[in-house]
Amino acid sequence: MAASASASASVTLASAPGKVLVAGGYLVLDRAHTGLVVGTDARLYTAVQSQSLDLADEAQALGASDVPVVVASPQFESAWWRYAFDAATDTLRQLASADGGQNPFVQEVLQAALALVNARAPGGLRAWLAAAGAPGAPTRRAGLKIVLAADNDFYSQRATLGRMGLEPTAASLRRVPPRAETGTTLGAVHKTGLGSSAAMVTSLVAAILAHYGVVDGSALGVVDGSALGADGGSALGADGGRHRAAEADCVRLIHNVAQYAHCVAQGKVGSGFDVSAAVHGSHVYRRFSPAVLAAAMAGGGGSAALVDATSPQNPGWDSEVAPLAVPPRLVLRLADVDAGSSTPGMVKKVLQWQRDAPEQAARLLASLDAANGRVRELWAALATAHHDDSEAYDCAVDWCAQRASAEWSTGPGPAAAAASAATTCGLLADLAAATLRMRQLQRELGDRAGVPIEPPEQTRLLDACMAVPGVCMAAVPGAGGFDAIFCIVLGPAAADAVERLWSSWSEMSVSPLLAKQASRGVCLHSIGCFPDLAQRLS
């Protein structure tokens, strides 16, 4: 990793994707099990620029070793925060904010990432301050301006569409400008479950570390906007770059710092699958042992404990990340469900049930893990079938796309072709069956633990989705509940058919998202490709 702290007017722009936990909710909390997590083309962006900041009265409150940092999230009302990071003591303090409140996720990233810059860049931030020179006016100071911006899918667009007089359809969503204002506050906005805090934390860590050269931007990869679309590939290995040593170290450092800051901000060590997805894109995830963060989170060890905990060479990071890709020609579609119910405390209740009925829980979780493993195997088998005979694969997908999954096991028949097409139909039929099995076990888990993982309202919707021609998988993502569903379908016509079902669904309001699967994890961009972000920096 190259490291130098230089004052530069150039903008560092990083982004990280949202996630869908297709299989493995609750299981991923335990290292014994894994989860299948798919990255999305909805991303959260952070732009960082060294600027001469006009701080008015606050400039008086700054000491010589303070680096002022101004953060804004202009899609939200009352969403700016001003801080000072004391490079002599590695401490961050908030100077002011729009509503007098705090943003713990932003704050913990700034504290950790700037302390790391101070520790890892030669001369640290003091060298950077010295290079920045004397302020031109009493109210001005050299500092950092940071702008956060999320793709629209992270937040429900119902209210925005309502204001525009549009129905909640994909066509309407395409008319909302990119990274549009939400018209509300961060506290009140309706999230869609793509993991905004993990994507924000990860992109902010990457942007700060890259801005100061603590991670090498060229090793991380600079991707232009047009290369960020949906794809079916796996981020790990598919682009051939993820495993180069320099890049691996950069990515590991960003991952470790983001996991640390996310855990501190949320006040607990979770499974970390959402941060892992923001870093790596789609993959099979096995969690890290929380012990790696214990010393740093307990405090007292200062920056040395942070440097040690987050080091890419720290062997305590035992999370496992294996390649995963949605099979060729299959597409992920998501919907935000507005059932008017919320389900707080589901994780707590599931964990309590595991403690109360350990044997029964172990059996059920093992069955669910096996069902999830079957989905993973079938995704891999479909990729192999495509690789071995793409023509037969396409023929099978086209045939199945016109029929409901219950009819797929018969295959296209002798006239339609090769044995390999029949094999692909069989794999697709097995995938639909494995989805039903996974859902059945999720419902059982919900019943046993007394939480609505797939409540009856969602069961009716998902059953109807599974009956649409070309729908291969339909289930609740992550922790489940009333808020969202995902479908994996055989191409755009099936996606349109599912969307028609959603718009006609009367029991609950089901609103599509535009997000699709996308393999890319955290990366950098040139600001020139994102004029909306450039404008918000000035």
Ligand SMILES: Nc1ncnc2c1ncn2[C@@H]1O[C@H](COP(=O)(O)OP(=O)(O)O)[C@@H](O)[C@H]1O
């Ligand atoms: N675009 C953003 N700008 C600023 N802060 C954000 C943004 N998105 C997320 N956050 C931070 O993350 C918090 C939401 O975290 P959380 O409730 O865990 O939601 P999620 O499940 O989407 O991660 C917000 O209150 C805020 O602190």
Ligand SMILES: C[C@@](O)(CCOP(=O)(O)OP(=O)(O)O)CC(=O)O
């Ligand atoms: C239950 C879980 O295993 C999965 C939750 O997945 P979601 O995708 O539902 O997550 P949110 O971002 O909180 O909406 C808890 C965990 O692993 O953190």
